[in-house]
Amino acid sequence: MRHLLSAGDLSRAEAVEILDTTSTMAATQSREIKKLPALRGLTVVNLFFEDSTRTRISFEAAAKRLSADVINFSAKGSSVSKGESLKDTALTLAAMGADAVVIRHQASGAPHRLATSGWIRTPVVNAGDGMHQHPTQALLDAFTMRRHLVGGGEGGDGVGEDLTGAKVVIVGDVLHSRVARSNVDLLHTLGAHVTLVAPPTLLPVGVDTWPCAVSYDLDASIADVRPDAIMMLRVQRERMSSAGGGFFPSPMEYSRRYGLDGTRLAALPEHCVVMHPGPMNRGLEISAKAADSPRSTIVEQVANGVAVRMAVLYLLLAGGTPTEGSR
C-alpha cells in the first residue's frame, strides 16, 4: 500500500491488516499516555481544500499521537476555478519536506491526481474527494461494525476476522455520497451484504453494477434484510430546491419515507447498530430518538476514526510495504 486513495483499492488482507492495526492503536488510546513515538521526526500535511473540521482534527489527533509533526494547510477557495493551484500547492509541500499528505478536495479524483501526477513522491491519503471516496470513513465504519458484530479475539475487536455474512443497510443520498461508495467497496471486500436504500433520484445511473442490492423502500428493506447495521447518510436540505437539482419534493416527505424514526428503530433487529458518518441532520434523515439510542454507535465512530487514521498513517509511513502473512 503506497497511498490510500480508494477503499476499492484494498484487498481483503490489506483491509483486515488495517483493521487489526486499528485495534492495536485503539488499545493504546485507553492508556494514560496515549502518545506513541512511531512517527517521530516525520511531517504530515493536512491539505484541506474543503472545510471539514471533524475530519481534519481526527487526522491531526492521529498524526500527533504517533508523534508526527502536523502542518494544517487550508486552501479553501483558492482552487477549483483554476486547478493550477493544486499542482503548485503540491510542489510547495514537497519543497517543505512533507512526508505524507492527507488531502480533502471537492473535486473527485484530486487525491488520485496528487498521487499519480509526479508532482510529489510522498504517500497520499484521501480524506474525502468530491462524490468519489472517503476510505478512512469506510474503514472506521467497518472497524465499528466488526467490534459490535464479530467481537472475539484480543480486546474483543474481532482481530483477524472480516465481516462475512454481515447485513448492512445504507440509507440516503447515495448519488452525492463518497461515504456510500467507499462503504460499498470495502464492505463487499470484507464479505458483508450491502443494501442501498434511497429515492431513485438519489441513486447514480450505473448503481445496478455495484456489488450490492438496491431498494427504494426502507420499511421493506428493514423487514426483509433484517440488518445487522443500518447506516444513515447525511442529506443536504438544499438538494430539494430546483437550483439544487430538485431531487425530492420536501424534507418532510424525505423524512417520512427514508428517515430513521422511532417506528423504524423499533422494527430493527435487537442487535442492529445504528450508524451515521456525521454531521447529522436530526429530524431529517435520523430522529433524535435513534441518534441517542443505546444502539447508536455515532459517538464511538468518531473515536474509532482517530485509531483508524493512526493505523493508516502508521502503515503508510513506517517503512516499506507491509509484510505478507506475518501472523
Added chain:
Amino acid sequence: MTSGATSTTVLSENDISRALTRIAHEILERNKGGTDLVLLGIPTRGAPLARRLGERILDAEGRPEAPLAELVGTLDITMHRDDLRRNPTRALEPTRIPPVGLDEKVVVLVDDVLYSGRTIRAALDAISDLGRPRAVQLAVLVDRGHRELPIRADYIGKNLPTSRSERVSVRLTELDGSDSVVLSS
C-alpha cells in the same frame, strides 16, 4: 528458513527446556518468589517463551492452576523502534498487560535472541508509556553478542559467540512446529 551453506543445531528441544527451567528458577531465586513478578514476552518468539517461563514459575511455586494471564503478558515494541524507516513495516502484535498493571512490579522482559540491544531499548520505552515498574529485568534464550547499546541480560539460556554474518534461527513448537536453535552461515 535457512539457505546458508552450513547450519548447526546449537540447542535441541531438551536443551531449550532445561535452559528455561533454569531461568525460571533463577528468576524466582533472585526475586525471592513470584509475587510481584510480571513476565512480558516480546513478539513474535518472546511471547511463547514468556508463557513457558510463566508455567515453570507457577509449577515451582506449587500453584500450577493459577491463571497464567495474571503473570504473563506481551509487549509489542514495533512502534517504539528507531529503525522503522529502514525496515519494512511489521504488522503490529497485540500488547497485553496483566490486569494488575506494571506499577511497582518487577517486570521481566523475555525475548528469544539478544543482539544489538535495540529491541530492548524500544521495549524499555514502551514500558515507560505503560507504567512505572519497580525494576525491569531481561531474560533471553540466546545472547549472540554484538551489542550496540549498554544493555545486558539478567538471565541467559546460552551465550553463543557469533560473527555478524551468521544467522541465529530460533524455532518454537507454538509457531514453527518444533523446538530448536540453529546457527547458520
Added chain:
Amino acid sequence: MTSYLIRAASVLGGERTDLYLADGVIAALGPDAAAAAPRGDGGSAVEVVEIDASTLIALPGLVDLHTHLREPGREDAETVASGTRAAAVGGFTCVHAMANTDPVADTAGVVEQVWRLGQDAGWAQVRPVGAVTVGLRGEQLAELGAMADSAAAVRVFSDDGMCVHDPVLMRRALEYVKAFDGVVAQHAQEPRLTAGALMHEGVVSAALGLTGWPAVAEEAIIARDVLLAEHVGSRVHICHLSTAGSVDIIRWAKARGIDVTAEVTPHHLVLTDEAVRGYDPQFKVNPPLRTAADVAAVRAGLADGTIDIVATDHAPHPDEDKDCEFAAAAMGMTGLETALSVVVEAMVNNPDHDFGWADVARTMSAAPAAIGRVSEQGRPLEVGEPANLVLVDPEATWTVDPPALRTASSNTPFAQRELPARVVATFWRGAATVLDGAPREALRERAGAGA
C-alpha cells in the same frame, strides 16, 4: 514553380499510376504523366521533383469540418499558422476554423481576419465557421448573411462548444441560412441535463463520482433538430455525434428523407469512458468518451454511411489547463495529426467493417467538402482537378510523441500509442506543404513573403 511527378501511387488504394502536378492542378495521369513532365535538361524554367510512391496510397487532400485554431484570443494554445501546419502534416488541405474564439467569430470582420491569417500562413485552405448567435450566447442570431457575403464566404455556422438549445432560435437559423446555401452545425447538448457534467453518465461515472453527461442530452437535441430541419425544409449538420442512440436517430432521419449530415471524431471511434478511470484530464472532452457499445455503434454508422464524415474536433489547450484536477481541466483533445491514423486503425484495418481507402476519401475529404460547400476540395484525382492530395504510407507505424507533434499544444489522448499509417506528403494547390513527413517551412516563408 516546382512541379511534381508522382510515380506509381495507388489511387484510393486501387491501381498504381503516375500523377503529374503542375500549375496547381493534376496535369496528367497514367502513362501520360511522365511524358507531360519536362525533361530535366536544364532548358526548362520548371523544376520537376520526382517522388517514388510505389508503396504509397494517394488520397484527395483531407478536409476537416471541425477544427479549433484558437486564434484570435488563445494564441497560447494554437495559432492559425501552427494549427494549419499541424493540419498539413496530418494530410489536410482544408480546415474549418470553429467560431468560439475571442472575440467570437460572429461578424464579417472576425471571419475575414481568420480567413486572411490562413491565406498568409499558406499551409492549407482555412474556411472560417461563423457563429450562429451573437457571442455564442444563444440569444440572438449573428449577422449570418454578412459572414456569408464576406471574403471568407462562410457556409458553415455553428455555436460549437455551446448548443443552440432554444428551439425557436434554432428554427430561425435553419431557415435563414437557406438564403445562401449555408448549414447549421449543431453541438447537440441539452444544457440543463448536462449542468456540471464532466464525463459520460454510466457505470464509470458512478464509480468515479464525476457528474455525468447522459447520452439522452445529445440524442434529445438531435431528434428535435432533425424534425425541425424536416419541418422547415433545411439541411442540418450534427457535430461530433457520440452515442448509439444518436446513430439510430440519424439513420431514421435519413430513411425519412431528412437532409441531415453527421460527423464523428476519431477519438469517439476508439476511446471509451474507461480511459477516464485514472482521472487523467487528457481524456476529458465534450461530448465525453462513451461506452464500448457506443464506439461499436458509431463505427457501424460510419461504415454504413449513416455518419457522413470524420471530423477532428481538434481542440488544443495549454498544459496548465490539463495539468490539474479533472474537474478543473479544459475539455478537448488535439486530433489533426492523428486523425487519419486513428481512422485507419478503427476502420480500414478492422476486419469487422468493409471500409476501404475510398471510404476514407469519402468521409474525410469529399463529404466534408460537400457539406462545407468547398468546391475546390474533396475532388476526384483526375486530370484538370485541383492538385490537392495526400500520399500515405499504409504500412508504416509510428508512436505518438506529444512534444514532436506540430500543434502548439500537447493534449493528445494518444500519447505513446502506436498507430498505423503515416502521411508522407501533402499537396495543396499543387505545392507540397509536407514532404517526407515533415512540413516545408521554406514554402511557408515564400508564401508569406508573396502575400
